[in-house]
Structures are given as C-alpha cells and as structure tokens.
Amino acid sequence: MRVRLLFALFALAAALPARAAPAEFPVAIKGPKGEPVADAVVSLTPVDGATVPPPAADGEIAQQDQEFSPYVTIVQAGSKIVFPNRDKVQHHVYSLSKTKKFELPLYNPGQAESIVFETAGLVTLGCNIHDWMLAYIVVVPTPWFAKSNPLGLASVTAPAGRYRLELWHPRLATPVTEEITLAGADAAKREFTLTLKPDRRIRRSNATKSGGY
C-alpha cells in the first residue's frame, strides 16, 4: 500500500510541469564616461512570493598585505563569513554599521574567526590599526546576486519570476532599484550607467606599506 502511494506520488510529480530551469540575467555596469565599473553588486529579490532557498555557501574576507580581500563581498542574509588573518601582523577588524556591529580586537596572525550576518543591509569594515583598510559586505535577502568584474560585467542566474533588482556600488549615491520579470530563458544583456561619487579611499603611503605593526 505504502509502495503504491509512493509510485502514485512519483507519477504525479513527473506529470506536473517542471519549474523553468534557472536562466542568466547578464548586466554591464558603466560609469559616466562609459568606463567599465567593477565591484558593483546586482541582486534579484523575488517579489512574487517565491520561496528563497537558504544560504548555500560561507563568505571569506581575508586580511592580506594589510588590506581586506576582497574589497566588496555579497552574502545572503543568514550566511557566515570567515575572517582569516593571513598577515604577520595583528589587525583590529571592526564594523560600526547598524546592519551588524562587531569587532575582532587584537586579531593575531593565523586567526580565522567567523561571524554570521543575519540582517540584510550594508556593513562597512575598517581596521583600528591600519586606517586605509576598508571593505564592504552587502547582505542581501536572496541567493541570486553577482558582482561586476573589472570589465564591468556580472551575471545573475535565477529561476523565472518577478524580482526587485537592486544595484549598489561603494561610490553610488543612491542605489538603483527596479522591478523586472525573468521569463525562464537567458535574458538580453542590460546596461546600467551609474553616476559615481569620487573615490575617497585613503591612499596608503609606501612607508606604511613596507612597515609592520
């Protein structure tokens, strides 16, 4: 009886139309002069009530050569990020952002603490010892996101549905938001031209680069 019920369920599942396979949504991000923009974050959050799978992978932000690597990290809310210190010097990683406040004081070479980011939002990382160290974590409520490469290209692979597209960049004054529909087939490449603020990152002098703490 039980076996027969199982067969019936399998038959039913096979007869149901399968949800369209995920398709690519490619974007090209440009600056005001048409130059490619790297490190832009594209995320697609369902607005049609579609279920979102839980985070699949942890993130990693290393401290290496007295810099954070990578500069921009995107994770789904609920994800864990590991912070390995690959330097021979101490760091003091901190965030004062309301999305997630934390600090890793007296953070020794070889340490690799991890922190869970429960809430969607922006987290700005700094180091109390090395002023120039700066990185961003964009926590998004969706597993469908991508970061633009040095050619300004990114591609999000997501199932068919209706989404709120959000575009963020460290130098973007206001995030770009719009609603889009993915039909279940690879979409045509969308181009976004962003108005960017000047890069205000602290320049690191050669003296501090070769020195250690």
Ligand SMILES: [Cu+2]
């Ligand atoms: Cu540091």
